Amino acid sequence: MSTISLQQIMAARFRTSAHADNQTKTLMEVLGLSTKAAVARLAIGRSLSLGKLTEEQVDAKGLEIPASSLFTQDDVAIWVGLILTHARTSGSAATEGMDTFRGLLRQHWHRGAGLLYDDWRNSNEDFDDFVGTLVKRRADLPDRSVLQSEGTREKAENTAAADQSGQLIRSLSEIGVNAEVKGVVHGPRLTRYRVALRDVNQLDKLKRGLERLALAMSLQQQMPTLSAGDEARTVMIDVPRPRDTWRVEGKQALIDALRTVPSNGQHLIVSPGVDVVGKPIQFDLTTAPHLLVGGATGQGKSVCVHSLLVSLITKHSPSTLRLALMDPKQVEFGVYSSSRFLWRDSMAVGGPACRTMIDDLVAEMDDRYRRLSELNVNSIADAAKRGMHLPFIVACIDELADLVLQDRDVEQKIVRLAQMARAAGIHLILATQRPDAQTFRGLLRSNVPARIALTVQKSSESQIILDEPGAEDLLGRGDMIVKLSGTDAVRAHGYLLSLTDVESLVRK
Missing domain, CATH: 3.40.50.300 (P-loop containing nucleotide triphosphate hydrolases)
Structure with a gap:
């Protein structure tokens, strides 16, 4: 997944096959769930417990849902890590690029929805029996720290540069600006720092000192840029990252x-x-x-x-x-x-x-x-x-x-x-x-x-x-x-x- 990041995944939308989409809607009614995303998570988890994905051609004609419904900021790294680890260990597909990741997720959703639907039919459509089957089969997700120790999170976020907040604050101090970082967003090529100035009278000094700030942060010939913040006393400073951390939008x-x-x-x-x-x-x-x-x-x-x-x-x-x-x-x-x-x-x-x-x-x-x-x-x-x-x-x-x-x-x-x-x-x-x-x-x-x-x-x-x-x-x-x-x-x-x-x- 060297060409995409978790932010790119969270901004995307995903869909399954038309057949699995219909099964997902049925399972929503069976389980009393309000969103397809809740069923999709169960389906993907069901599929991840099995071996290699089949060579079956899976269409993408189901209605799409945003990643923000399917994942949260807290658990997206876990889900991405599980999908990538499954692909790597089973040899399902080369995990390069957003299109490949979409395909893997679609296939897992398609396979898992079918298996869950079969579970429902095999339980004679008895709610208690069906839920009991799910509970017995459930496996705990790996702890986040385990995934991180294996490097999964780092691979999924390969384009996100290390947080340079500390270096930015020190460099601002060197040019005579006292500030505090209030937020960080890693964009495709730049990292945006939301910075609170302790003295608004230092804003002019910051505007005049951008070249010295670039020198202090070792940005070579790249220049940070300054824009207005969203609150009083705040500004946005966009700092260029090394090219090997860039995320390409295609x-x-x-x-x-x-x-x-x-x-x-x-x-x-x-x-x-x-x-x-x-x-x-x-x-x-x-x-x-x-x-x-x-x-x-x-x-x-x-x-x-x-x-x-x-x-x-x-x-x-x-x-x-x-x-x-x-x-x-x-x-x-x-x-x-x-x-x-x-x-x-x-x-x-x-x-x-x-x-x-x-x-x-x-x-x-x-x-x-x-x-x-x-x-x-x-x-x-x-x-x-x-x-x-x-x-x-x-x-x-x-x-x-x-x-x-x-x-x-x-x-x-x-x-x-x-x-x-x-x-x-x-x-x-x-x-x-x-x-x-x-x-x-x-x-x-x-x-x-x-x-x-x-x-x-x-x-x-x-x-x-x-x-x-x-x-x-x-x-x-x-x-x-x-x-x-x-x-x-x-x-x-x-x-x-x-x-x-x-x-x-x-x-x-």
């Missing part, structure tokens, strides 16, 4: 984040990643209404763009969304070449084709405004109430710099789209590896208010993307800052999606 995390998003075709919800404590970040592109994604080569810009596009495809149909994809460098959007979501059923590949598509988008915008005017409405949402349904068009340019530097006239057309296209249901995602004043000039910047900055080389580049420094201190590998219009900047970590992951999600 395809399944993105799917889980989008499960709460409605599929009504009225919004453009995207999720570029999770925040510093592992909660999904989501926003609506219809209110953004246009987005710039910038970062240095190799820092995760392309993967971020894929996450945004996959978010849209997952929650829409071609009747409510079309993608106008422009790829001047001819390298990024091949995976979408056969997608049913393509605007006019094609992509623009290469500079000339991209310029033509921008002209077509401007013409489309003008035509839509003409049609809206005929209906005497101001937006496609109002037009839909009158019976005219127009799909959203999300226009994505992979490398803005290449396009703008080749033809300055293109910039003016993009600016016109940014100024006017929102009401017509056309929204822009502009991506660049060269965020500078020549490729993202003032008029365009003022009309593209939503920004995502990945790691950049200089503070001046961060200033171009975010209108403030900070992106030069990011950790790379998808670490980002998300800044939406009218809100504070938020630190985030992008989903890690392979091209295979993207292809599987695009194939819809």
